[in-house]
Amino acid sequence: MLAAREVTVRFGGLTAVDQVSATLQSGELVGIIGPNGAGKTTFFNAISGVLAPTSGRLIVAGDDLTGKGPHRFAKHGLARTFQTPRVFADMSVAQNIEFGLKFAGRRHRKYWLWGEEASVPWALRDAGNILQLIGLSAQAELPAGSITPSQQRLLEIGMALATRPRLLLLDEVAAGLTENEIENMAALVRRLRDELGLTVVWIEHAVRTLLRHVERVIVLHQGRKIADGPPAEVVRNAEVIEAYLGDEMVEEGAA
Numbered sequence: 263m264l265a266a267r268e269v270t271v272r273f274g275g276l277t278a279v280d281q282v283s284a285t286l287q288s289g290e291l292v293g294i295i296g297p298n299g300a301g302k303t304t305f306f307n308a309i310s311g312v313l314a315p316t317s318g319r320l321i322v323a324g325d326d327l328t329g330k331g332p333h334r335f336a337k338h339g340l341a342r343t344f345q346t347p348r349v350f351a352d353m354s355v356a357q358n359i360e361f362g363l364k365f366a367g368r369r370h371r372k373y374w375l376w377g378e379e380a381s382v383p384w385a386l387r388d389a390g391n392i393l394q395l396i397g398l399s400a401q402a403e404l405p406a407g408s409i410t411p412s413q414q415r416l417l418e419i420g421m422a423l424a425t426r427p428r429l430l431l432l433d434e435v436a437a438g439l440t441e442n443e444i445e446n447m448a449a450l451v452r453r454l455r456d457e458l459g460l461t462v463v464w465i466e467h468a469v470r471t472l473l474r475h476v477e478r479v480i481v482l483h484q485g486r487k488i489a490d491g492p493p494a495e496v497v498r499n500a501e502v503i504e505a506y507l508g509d510e511m512v513e514e515g516a517a
């Protein structure tokens with residue numbers, strides 16, 4: 263689905279992402295964790311075309327998109343959310359979803375997960391179904407700027423889904439949510455992979471939740487990838503414990 267080959271991003275003298283290689287297989291649910299400033303969002307920005315890597319290559323669905331803009335990545339089936347949700351505040355919740363659906367119509371069929379309109383899963387057929395999937399049917403006619411921040415996070419996911427992606431990048435969609443909301447969010451993310459067949463990459467600071475739901479986790483530290491594997495293995499990795507997790511997490515992971 264996507265291959266990052268020795269991707270490096272520098273801002274002046276600072277190396278935010280340092281020769282990170284990673285391959286994402288179709289249908290994987292992968293977490294990315296790491297301390298503040300580890301380079302997680304910068305890595306997302308690089309693999310979604312938001313910023314061009316200083317060096318390295320990005321292959322998406324078999325095509326080399328290194329240096330291309332976000333619209334090219336989107337045409338190749340990639341959608342993402344941002345740490346601060348980006349919704350059209352003055353438009354209604356439903357209109358925000360419809361905007362994404364219009365975008366889906368412009369995507370080249372080659373990169374659609376569902377080749378024919380008729381094969382698009384029921385949950386993504388129209389704005390009403392997408393609103394039901396993300397749990398915002400009751401808010402459909404409200405201005406997007408008037409719903410709660412956690413609902414805006416759901417809406418942003420809905421807008422991304424409306425473009426009918428194959429690969430979805432989620433940047434801290436559980437930030438600022440209550441325990442209950444975090445569990446609901448995790449359940450939604452699971453459904454996107456399990457029922458819709460999306461490949462999902464999920465950056466999150468709520469590490470305990472993340473590790474319970476993903477089957478593979480990549481750990482970044484000071485721009486470098488220091489681990490990449492199943493959660494049970496990664497929580498025992500000495501470098502990961504030292505850099506990020508601490509002893510308490512290891513005991514919980516072992517339990």
Ligand SMILES: Nc1ncnc2c1ncn2[C@@H]1O[C@H](COP(=O)(O)OP(=O)(O)OP(=O)(O)O)[C@@H](O)[C@H]1O
Pocket residue numbers: 273276278296297298299300301302303304305
């Ligand atoms: N546009 C930019 N210009 C200069 N430096 C930047 C820019 N974006 C990020 N950085 C720096 O790059 C490093 C990595 O930042 P990044 O936001 O990718 O980390 P992160 O792991 O996502 O952190 P957090 O968990 O706090 O969101 C940090 O030192 C940050 O200050």
